[in-house]
Amino acid sequence: MSEDINVKDGLRESATFDRTTMTEIRRAAETGIYDIRGFGAKRKLPHFDDLLFLGASMSRYPLEGYREKCNTSVTLGSRFAKKPIVIDIPVTIAGMSFGALSANAKEALGRGASIMGTSTTTGDGGMTPEERGQSSKLVYQYLPSRYGMNPDDLRKADAIEVVLGQGAKPGGGGMLLGQKITDRVAKMRTLPMGVDQRSACRHPDWTGPDDLAIKIQELREITDWQVPIYIKVGATRTYYDVKLAVKAGADVIVVDGMQGGTAATQDVFIEHVGIPTLAAIPQAVQALQEMGMHRKVQLIVSGGIRNGADVAKCMALGADAVAIGTAALVALGCNHPKYDDEFKKIGSAAGFYDDYHEGKDPAGISTQDPELMKRLDPVEAGRKLANYLNVLTLEAQTLARACGKNDLRNLEPEDLVALTVESAAMARVPLAGTSWIPGQKY
Amino acid sequence: MKTIDLQKHTVRDLNQALHDQAVECTIREWEVLEPKGQHNIACGLDQNLAVDIKGHAGYFCAGMNKKAHVTIFGNAGQGVAENMMSGTVRVKGDASQAAGATAHGGLLVIEGNAGARCGISMKGVDIVVKGNVGHMSCFMGQAGSLVVCGDAGDALGDSLYETHIYVKGSVKSLGADCIEKEMREEHIEELTELLNRAGVEEDPKSFKRYGSARQLYNFKVDNASAY
Numbered sequence: 001m002s003e004d005i006n007v008k009d010g011l012r013e014s015a016t017f018d019r020t021t022m023t024e025i026r027r028a029a030e031t032g033i034y035d036i037r038g039f040g041a042k043r044k045l046p047h048f049d050d051l052l053f054l055g056a057s058m059s060r061y062p063l064e065g066y067r068e069k070c071n072t073s074v075t076l077g078s079r080f081a082k083k084p085i086v087i088d089i090p091v092t093i094a095g096m097s098f099g100a101l102s103a104n105a106k107e108a109l110g111r112g113a114s115i116m117g118t119s120t121t122t123g124d125g126g127m128t129p130e131e132r133g134q135s136s137k138l139v140y141q142y143l144p145s146r147y148g149m150n151p152d153d154l155r156k157a158d159a160i161e162v163v164l165g166q167g168a169k170p171g172g173g174g175m176l177l178g179q180k181i182t183d184r185v186a187k188m189r190t191l192p193m194g195v196d197q198r199s200a201c202r203h204p205d206w207t208g209p210d211d212l213a214i215k216i217q218e219l220r221e222i223t224d225w226q227v228p229i230y231i232k233v234g235a236t237r238t239y240y241d242v243k244l245a246v247k248a249g250a251d252v253i254v255v256d257g258m259q260g261g262t263a264a265t266q267d268v269f270i271e272h273v274g275i276p277t278l279a280a281i282p283q284a285v286q287a288l289q290e291m292g293m294h295r296k297v298q299l300i301v302s303g304g305i306r307n308g309a310d311v312a313k314c315m316a317l318g319a320d321a322v323a324i325g326t327a328a329l330v331a332l333g334c335n336h337p338k339y340d341d342e343f344k345k346i347g348s349a350a351g352f353y354d355d356y357h358e359g360k361d362p363a364g365i366s367t368q369d370p371e372l373m374k375r376l377d378p379v380e381a382g383r384k385l386a387n388y389l390n391v392l393t394l395e396a397q398t399l400a401r402a403c404g405k406n407d408l409r410n411l412e413p414e415d416l417v418a419l420t421v422e423s424a425a426m427a428r429v430p431l432a433g434t435s436w437i438p439g440q441k442y
Numbered sequence: 443m444k445t446i447d448l449q450k451h452t453v454r455d456l457n458q459a460l461h462d463q464a465v466e467c468t469i470r471e472w473e474v475l476e477p478k479g480q481h482n483i484a485c486g487l488d489q490n491l492a493v494d495i496k497g498h499a500g501y502f503c504a505g506m507n508k509k510a511h512v513t514i515f516g517n518a519g520q521g522v523a524e525n526m527m528s529g530t531v532r533v534k535g536d537a538s539q540a541a542g543a544t545a546h547g548g549l550l551v552i553e554g555n556a557g558a559r560c561g562i563s564m565k566g567v568d569i570v571v572k573g574n575v576g577h578m579s580c581f582m583g584q585a586g587s588l589v590v591c592g593d594a595g596d597a598l599g600d601s602l603y604e605t606h607i608y609v610k611g612s613v614k615s616l617g618a619d620c621i622e623k624e625m626r627e628e629h630i631e632e633l634t635e636l637l638n639r640a641g642v643e644e645d646p647k648s649f650k651r652y653g654s655a656r657q658l659y660n661f662k663v664d665n666a667s668a669y
Binding site: 033145146149150151154177178189190191192194195196198200204205206211214215217218221222223224225 | 453454457458461481482485486488500501502505506508520521524525527540543544546559562563565566581582584585601603604659660661
């Protein structure tokens with residue numbers, strides 16, 4: 001309830017039973033089933049906004065913002081792969097499935113990423129020719145469902161990402177409701193049309209890190225050790241998961257924080273499972289450093305990255321690159337105000353829409369409806385994504401130069417301070433104006 | 443015939459030599475000696491080869507097989523013929539868990555018993571097991587057929603989609619949404635053809651058929667207890 005109503009009418013809304021909570025109780029009472037939605041966590045969490053950079057002054061030299069170079073390229077997968085991926089900017093596109101997204105949206109992601117020399121990623125539905133055709137660097141996800149998985153596509157990929165979980169639902173499998181299982185989606189997934197598809201949460205043919213090591217070796221054998229193998233985990237017990245992923249033989253580890261998006265899962269899962277991205281990065285970096293593998297096994301971080309400051313902060317905390325999903329969709333046109341009237345017709349509003357699973361997205365992105373899909377021009381949307389990626393990069397470079405760094409990966413935790421005790425403890429950087437890092441000895 | 447001794451050569455050497463045949467097939471028949479349970483033997487094949495593995499194989503033997511005909515003269519470890527696309531894989535002995543997992547096509551024959559989760563998430567492969575299968579076999583099976591000439595363990599066909607399951611012996615229990623179905627003439631024909639392809643002599647009329655009740659295909663409040 002807004003403050004003005006409280007003041008004006010003397011009404012007081014319960015902080016525990018606020019209107020959102022009451023609405024959900026009524027919805028549950030009416031339907032008898034949990035709420036399913038897309039997007040990521042909507043609750044307020046400690047995040048990158050709680051960190052600030054310490055720009056150079058007397059004790060550090062800054063670099064000229066417009067003249068001195070600041071490298072942004074990153075090599076991924078140099079540990080074992082014969083052909084590591086070199087991306088021109090440290091921002092990649094996270095895995096999102098054809099099925100969850102329209103073919104045009106997938107094509108636009110590929111176009112935008114390719115313009116900027118970075119990679120895009122398949123999802124829980126196999127590799128489409130449009131996506132492969134428009135993506136100069138394509139990461140092929142290896143998921144528990146194995147929908148559409150085949151050795152030919154595996155060999156066409158520039159990297160393979162073994163997905164153990166995602167930040168929006170660590171411990172849960174994918175979900176694609178019947179409205180979006182069109183003939184093409186059904187064929188790619190070998191499912192009946194219109195079925196509510198429930199992906200498995202565990203891989204079907206291995207359990208545990210020792211098995212995973214053998215699985216990774218199998219994937220390397222099938223691809224003749226050519227391409228990098230990533231392991232993606234949802235952020236929970238990140239310190240241990242990263243150590244086990246290194247032990248299992250990963251070239252690259254992707255850690256997805258709880259702000260990471262999804263096409264569909266239970267609301268209770270999105271809001272109550274996992275840890276914030278901010279808290280996950282230091283755990284991952286610590287694990288890599290203790291194993292002597294930091295920078296040898298590259299770390300990609302995702303979950304709630306929105307601007308160049310977020311990119312730079314991730315890298316200062318020790319990431320080699322980041323991945324974006326929700327932000328990329330917004331750049332394409334997701335939740336655009338020009339469709340506000342149509343969002344209202346389906347019970348939502350521009351900026352609030354999260355029912356991706358219903359397949360009615362007026363912006364033509366999270367839908368398989370042929371008429372809605374036409375609204376997204378993949379060339380124009382791809383150009384917008386490229387623009388956005390460019391801005392992320394320029395912003396991150398601006399901050400790095402201000403800190404005196406000629407490479408984004410030279411940013412370091414010493415360049416950061418925290419605004420809150422919570423973020424100081426999670427990010428393991430001092431509270432601003434102090435030398436205090438909660439939980440660490442002086 | 444080309445013979446490779448895995449005590450003298452690595453699995454990498456073997457697989458690369460087999461993969462090279464996909465470019466230009468110069469040797470069609472291969473014999474692998476002394477495998478001694480090593481993992482990932484003959485995976486990712488993409489040519490009409492005949493590969494005889496003379497001994498026990500470890501995990502993921504013949505994984506993602508296309509076109510090739512692989513015979514294991516011993517037992518197979520976890521995930522034999524996982525995600526197979528086409529061709530044939532035959533295990534003369536027993537197979538560990540997740541045999542034929544997620545396989546899209548081809549024929550997997552296990553002459554002994556198969557462990558848990560045989561045919562898990564299968565997507566079009568045909569699997570014939572002369573012995574028994576373990577618990578949770580055919581979990582989330584999407585397409586293809588699983589034939590069990592012996593007994594099936596607990597929770598057979600749990601959350602099944604459209605895989606056809608035929609069992610001659612007993613079924614300890616059926617999984618969620620899996621039911622016994624009528625054995626009609628077209629199913630007798632299908633099973634006869636499967637047994638013939640597998641080279642297994644059994645009377646098709648002595649089998650029972652199991653399939654999806656299709657009650658979990660769409661979320662319903664009334665099914666909440668099954669989720």
